[in-house]
Amino acid sequence: MRRANLIKSSAFRLTLLYMILFGTSVLGLLAFIYLSTIAVIDRQTEDTIDAEVRGLAEQYREQGLARLIEVIRLRSSIEGQDYYLLTDPNLRPLAGNLSAWPKEAEGAKDWVDLTVTRNSKGQEVSHDVRAQLFTLSGGYRLLVGRDTHERTNIRSIVVKALGWSVAAAVGLGLVGGIVISRRMLRRVEHVARTSQGIMAGDLSRRMAVTGSGDEFDRLATSLNAMLDQIERLMTGMRLATDSLAHDLRSPLTRLRGRIELALRQPPQAARDREALADVLRQAELALSTFDSLLKIAMAEAGVGAADLRVIDLAAVARDAAELYEPVAEEAGIRLRIETQGGAMVRAQPELLAQSITNLIDNAVKNTPSGGEITVAVGLSRSSVTLRIGDTGPGIPAVDRQRVLDRFVRLEESRSTPGAGLGLSLVAAVAKMHGAQLHLGDAGPGLVITLIFPIAASAHDSAEWRAVTEA
Amino acid sequence: MRILMIEDDAETADYLRKGLGESGHVADHAATGPDGLSMALAGTYDALIVDRMLPGLDGLTLIKSLREQKVPTPVLILSALGQVNDRVRGLKAGGDDYLIKPFAFSELLARLEALARRGGAEDAVATRLMIADLEMDLLARTVRRGGRKIDLQPREFRLLEYLMRHAGHVVTRTMLLEGVWDYHFDPQTNVIDVHISRLRGKIDKGHAAPLLHTVRGAGYSLRAPS
Numbered sequence: 001m002r003r004a005n006l007i008k009s010s011a012f013r014l015t016l017l018y019m020i021l022f023g024t025s026v027l028g029l030l031a032f033i034y035l036s037t038i039a040v041i042d043r044q045t046e047d048t049i050d051a052e053v054r055g056l057a058e059q060y061r062e063q064g065l066a067r068l069i070e071v072i073r074l075r076s077s078i079e080g081q082d083y084y085l086l087t088d089p090n091l092r093p094l095a096g097n098l099s100a101w102p103k104e105a106e107g108a109k110d111w112v113d114l115t116v117t118r119n120s121k122g123q124e125v126s127h128d129v130r131a132q133l134f135t136l137s138g139g140y141r142l143l144v145g146r147d148t149h150e151r152t153n154i155r156s157i158v159v160k161a162l163g164w165s166v167a168a169a170v171g172l173g174l175v176g177g178i179v180i181s182r183r184m185l186r187r188v189e190h191v192a193r194t195s196q197g198i199m200a201g202d203l204s205r206r207m208a209v210t211g212s213g214d215e216f217d218r219l220a221t222s223l224n225a226m227l228d229q230i231e232r233l234m235t236g237m238r239l240a241t242d243s244l245a246h247d248l249r250s251p252l253t254r255l256r257g258r259i260e261l262a263l264r265q266p267p268q269a270a271r272d273r274e275a276l277a278d279v280l281r282q283a284e285l286a287l288s289t290f291d292s293l294l295k296i297a298m299a300e301a302g303v304g305a306a307d308l309r310v311i312d313l314a315a316v317a318r319d320a321a322e323l324y325e326p327v328a329e330e331a332g333i334r335l336r337i338e339t340q341g342g343a344m345v346r347a348q349p350e351l352l353a354q355s356i357t358n359l360i361d362n363a364v365k366n367t368p369s370g371g372e373i374t375v376a377v378g379l380s381r382s383s384v385t386l387r388i389g390d391t392g393p394g395i396p397a398v399d400r401q402r403v404l405d406r407f408v409r410l411e412e413s414r415s416t417p418g419a420g421l422g423l424s425l426v427a428a429v430a431k432m433h434g435a436q437l438h439l440g441d442a443g444p445g446l447v448i449t450l451i452f453p454i455a456a457s458a459h460d461s462a463e464w465r466a467v468t469e470a
Numbered sequence: 471m472r473i474l475m476i477e478d479d480a481e482t483a484d485y486l487r488k489g490l491g492e493s494g495h496v497a498d499h500a501a502t503g504p505d506g507l508s509m510a511l512a513g514t515y516d517a518l519i520v521d522r523m524l525p526g527l528d529g530l531t532l533i534k535s536l537r538e539q540k541v542p543t544p545v546l547i548l549s550a551l552g553q554v555n556d557r558v559r560g561l562k563a564g565g566d567d568y569l570i571k572p573f574a575f576s577e578l579l580a581r582l583e584a585l586a587r588r589g590g591a592e593d594a595v596a597t598r599l600m601i602a603d604l605e606m607d608l609l610a611r612t613v614r615r616g617g618r619k620i621d622l623q624p625r626e627f628r629l630l631e632y633l634m635r636h637a638g639h640v641v642t643r644t645m646l647l648e649g650v651w652d653y654h655f656d657p658q659t660n661v662i663d664v665h666i667s668r669l670r671g672k673i674d675k676g677h678a679a680p681l682l683h684t685v686r687g688a689g690y691s692l693r694a695p696s
């Protein structure tokens with residue numbers, strides 16, 4: 001199983017391919033060296049023989065046959081690589097270290113390869129010889145040859161080298177391939193094992209990063225980033241469901257209590273109807289609380305953060321302010337709106353609108369008659385700021401963090417209706433949009449600032465327009 | 471009205487059937503997607519109520535195949551999925567309105583009646599709307615009552631237009647928030663009530679017969695005096 005894995009691994013196949021490539025190029029290189037060396041040696045041999053033959057022919061021409069015979073005898077007497085044979089026109093040997101005109105040379109014209117057996121120290125040794133044949137004036141025949149063992153030596157050296165290098169290439173390639181694919185397989189297996197562990201439920205596990213910055217590290221890093229994101233979302237969802245279950249207990253308990261109370265009393269049409277109406281009201285309240293909690297939980301977990309659109313914050317703020325304008329007027333509050341153009345932010349329009357209405361709602365509820373509420377949208381190079389200020393009592397500095405929590409309502413607000421979830425949604429939406437939420441003192445009153453990163457891309461907004469019009 | 475409910479939850483279906491019957495409508499019921507589809511194709515209904523999650527065939531696919539077969543019956547989608555995306559997907563599939571569970575029965579009834587009416591009269595291209603002596607010119611964007619011109623802010627104009635297009639029927643606060651403000655959430659304070667009372671002040675003040683009525687526990691209705 002493991003071996004099959006190894007052979008199937010792409011690393012191993014790659015190594016095999018490299019090995020073949022490497023082997024072939026070594027082979028080619030050696031063949032080239034061999035062939036060109038042989039050619040050089042051959043030419044050298046032939047040049048030497050050529051020169052010898054010309055020298056001897058000259059001797060014959062200038063000083064006659066006797067002199068030639070003398071020279072050949074002298075040269076042949078030196079034990080070496082050279083072979084000579086001078087014969088008369090009938091091929092009867094006159095001088096030289098070959099006993100007879102070789103058979104191979106009988107029909108040949110000028111160059112011939114021979115095998116010569118020589119008696120050396122009582123042993124018959126055969127030699128490969130390259131020889132030139134020459135016919136002198138008067139029909140005398142001359143053969144001059146040279147041992148080519150050098151050439152043979154080189155060939156055997158090259159063949160040996162070839163053998164070794166191919167063996168080395170195969171050996172190194174195999175070992176290298178196995179080592180490399182083992183290492184890669186180990187890391188792949190690590191990833192596989194880790195993901196199995198994660199699938200088995202341990203979401204805290206992560207891929208090891210070696211720090212080498214190679215492809216595996218990059219893969220591991222992005223896998224880890226993905227896992228972090230998944231874990232964040234899952235933790236968010238778990239916290240959300242936990243708190244949802246917890247938070248819904250109290251309204252449902254109240255509802256149940258109200259029903260039990262009504263049932264304990266003797267039946268009476270008018271009172272029962274009243275109880276029913278009351279129960280319906282409570283159920284509606286519980287449902288709207290549930291909706292708000294769900295919305296807050298999803299925004300906190302970042303659900304939907306992927307499909308934010310580029311929209312004009314000023315337009316959203318104007319619409320929200322306009323919705324509340326009659327309410328404010330009725331309460332004797334002046335609602336002012338100051339906006340600047342180009343306040344583009346990446347946002348989920350609906351959640352943004354609801355957050356702004358929540359803030360205006362709070363301001364209207366908390367500002368006494370004769371007061372003023374200001375909704376302002378301004379922008380800088382990198383951000384868009386939404387500011388909602390009122391002239392009410394404000395929130396003491398110690399409570400400014402606390403009021404963002406679910407169900408927190410300050411003592412002074414107990415008489416007004418509300419669940420204490422408005423600011424929690426604003427905080428969750430701010431977090432989801434990467435916006436900073438700040439509660440400050442308007443002296444007198446509360447001022448809430450939301451700072452969004454600006455979405456400058458006009459292209460994005462054009463795209464969004466196309467989407468909404470479609 | 472003849473209404474077909476395609477809803478797999480028997481209790482919800484039962485409660486809807488009773489409610490619709492008490493309001494003078496006849497409701498048929500199908501409990502699965504395939505049954506619902508064949509009933510919708512065979513019968514003549516004024517409106518369909520389709521749950522999104524159905525056994526056999528999901529609600530959106532059902533609506534799509536209805537529309538492919540050129541069945542124009544208005545469809546109200548019921549769903550427990552309340553995210554913006556879900557609503558958009560539902561309307562894209564061919565639904566005409568979208569109501570999130572749980573809902574108030576009055577809300578469902580008002581929307582259903584509005585839908586069925588829209589399916590009948592094709593006055594979407596009208597340039598003039600009229601209820602009794604109240605007149606709205608959609609091109610000139612002017613409103614008159616008894617010949618006297620009434621000045622309205624742009625949003626008040628749209629609010630009145632919506633009410634006039636649904637004249638004689640109950641319009642809920644959420645319908646107004648969706649139709650006039652494009653808000654699919656409920657602001658805590660009853661802002662709509664104040665907008666309505668402002669509008670009422672402009673169109674009904676000084677006239678013996680009021681046109682804009684409050685329907686207790688449901689919403690509002692604009693109608694000619696009987």
Ligand SMILES: Nc1ncnc2c1ncn2[C@@H]1O[C@H](COP(=O)(O)OP(=O)(O)OP(=O)(O)O)[C@@H](O)[C@H]1O
Nearest residue numbers: 362363366394403409410413418419420421422423
């Ligand atoms: N503009 C403000 N001025 C003074 N106090 C405020 C202001 N806005 C909020 N608060 C205080 O913060 C508390 C929490 O506000 P939040 O909007 O979360 O809940 P709520 O308005 O009481 O209820 P809900 O918004 O759920 O209807 C309020 O009860 C109030 O005490």
Ligand SMILES: [Mg+2]
Nearest residue numbers: 358362422423
């Ligand atoms: Mg609030």
